[in-house]
Amino acid sequence: MTLSKSLYTRGIQCSKSLWLKKYSSEVLTPPDATALARFETGNIVGDLACALFPNGREIPYREKNFAGMAELTREWMDEGQESIYEATFIHYGVVVMVDVLRVTPDGVEIYEVKSSSEVKEIYLHDVSVQRYVIESLGHTVTNCYVVHIDTSYVRGDELDLSALFSIADVSGAVDALMNGVPAKLAEFEAHLADRENEPAIEIGKHCKTPYECDAMHYCWKVQRSIPDYSVFNIFNLGSKNQVELYNQGIVRIEEIPDSYKMTAIQQQKVDNWKAKRTYIDRDAIREFLSTLTYPIYHLDFETFQQAVPQWNGISPYQQIPFQYSLHIEHANGELEHREFLAPAGADPRYALAQQLIHDIPGNVTVLAYNMSFEKGVIEKLALSFPDLSERLKSIIPNIRDLMVPFQKGHYVTPSMNGSYSIKYVLPALVPEMADAYKELNGVQNGGEAMNSYAKLATMEEVKQERIRRALLEYCKLDTLAMVKVLNAIKRILLEK
Numbered sequence: 001m002t003l004s005k006s007l008y009t010r011g012i013q014c015s016k017s018l019w020l021k022k023y024s025s026e027v028l029t030p031p032d033a034t035a036l037a038r039f040e041t042g043n044i045v046g047d048l049a050c051a052l053f054p055n056g057r058e059i060p061y062r063e064k065n066f067a068g069m070a071e072l073t074r075e076w077m078d079e080g081q082e083s084i085y086e087a088t089f090i091h092y093g094v095v096v097m098v099d100v101l102r103v104t105p106d107g108v109e110i111y112e113v114k115s116s117s118e119v120k121e122i123y124l125h126d127v128s129v130q131r132y133v134i135e136s137l138g139h140t141v142t143n144c145y146v147v148h149i150d151t152s153y154v155r156g157d158e159l160d161l162s163a164l165f166s167i168a169d170v171s172g173a174v175d176a177l178m179n180g181v182p183a184k185l186a187e188f189e190a191h192l193a194d195r196e197n198e199p200a201i202e203i204g205k206h207c208k209t210p211y212e213c214d215a216m217h218y219c220w221k222v223q224r225s226i227p228d229y230s231v232f233n234i235f236n237l238g239s240k241n242q243v244e245l246y247n248q249g250i251v252r253i254e255e256i257p258d259s260y261k262m263t264a265i266q267q268q269k270v271d272n273w274k275a276k277r278t279y280i281d282r283d284a285i286r287e288f289l290s291t292l293t294y295p296i297y298h299l300d301f302e303t304f305q306q307a308v309p310q311w312n313g314i315s316p317y318q319q320i321p322f323q324y325s326l327h328i329e330h331a332n333g334e335l336e337h338r339e340f341l342a343p344a345g346a347d348p349r350y351a352l353a354q355q356l357i358h359d360i361p362g363n364v365t366v367l368a369y370n371m372s373f374e375k376g377v378i379e380k381l382a383l384s385f386p387d388l389s390e391r392l393k394s395i396i397p398n399i400r401d402l403m404v405p406f407q408k409g410h411y412v413t414p415s416m417n418g419s420y421s422i423k424y425v426l427p428a429l430v431p432e433m434a435d436a437y438k439e440l441n442g443v444q445n446g447g448e449a450m451n452s453y454a455k456l457a458t459m460e461e462v463k464q465e466r467i468r469r470a471l472l473e474y475c476k477l478d479t480l481a482m483v484k485v486l487n488a489i490k491r492i493l494l495e496k
């Protein structure tokens, strides 16, 4: 068996996932742009964290020579090197590279660096296998730490690494896991010894926690034929109840017995799906529409986040707005469009906030889809820029949420698959726009917009221009979709 710490944690989540990674990786879904961006962030954060342990030396990575890396680690430890990055140890085929190893007179300390904002349970397993290997080689591990990002940090003119990172002592929690490590390794070894047969692991909660498994398409769709709308998609049912239903052999919505207890809104969606009918609460929709006054300002922001804040006044993982689209819909149906897309490579917030208050007058209806996001962005801008605060804050009470009629089940149709996401609502209500996002060139969803903008400053001019056009087109479509959805529900009220 050859096992790295990442394969060990994969096995902790699911031993079938480990087996598939080793022997059948072609069934796994390749990482998308968001996952790749996350890996890249992990690398940047990992490199930065090394600066917390100055005068360290890094074991150079040698893909086919882990033994050489382990040998060099041993040499440097013998030479008295205090901090070693990527210190490598091997014990019976288990290879671990410690992000930062501190060698002290009493033994060694393990520092595992994570780009997340907290210590997750899976990290403790990660550290436990490192400690197991190191101790098996005869070293004493005195303490274990997880180094993670502190989101309460607000960057000043200079980056303060000691404030950006938080170092959590996880020695006790790791201690509690140590007895279980040999048993886990034996379990994985037994599975991996059988190359012909996948471990017989059923799908369940573990497929999405702690990470969404990259074998989900294979296990859920190919092997189990779970439909797009199943008991796993019932709004707010909770994974425990979903798995309970699944374990009773109930997968399709139509298989849910009438006696099964659900909330009123869950029941309504399930009943409508079973009956293949559209439910419309005209009074409730009328009431919602009565809260809107023309002209209506359809607003959508695009934001991105930085694990390591690049600009003054920004916290790690804060939503940084860089773009918005605004469709202004007049009572006579006339549409105006305004937009903002910040230049790359500089803090986009102030210029965006300035143009926003220029584009949105006081006391007009602003419509968003999932308004808590747009409100949150504006509130944060108001906090950051006191000179614009009053005008920004004046927008907030006038924001209305186009998601409400769908979230509250005032309009439910089977093709929405029990969802109120605009991804389902738009094709259900505006079929001519069903493929509108797929037809876009370059940027087709919020994740792509976020990743594209984050990399914009590093692109060549021609590519930058192309991506900027794609970003503008994408965001414009978001607010146009809202205009169309609003008009579709207005039309529904006129129908008999």
Ligand code: SF4
Binding pocket: 013, 014, 015, 016, 017, 020, 201, 202, 203, 204, 206, 207, 208, 213, 214, 215, 216, 219, 220
């Ligand atoms: S999808 Fe679920 S059952 Fe399949 S390998 Fe992943 S975690 Fe295991």
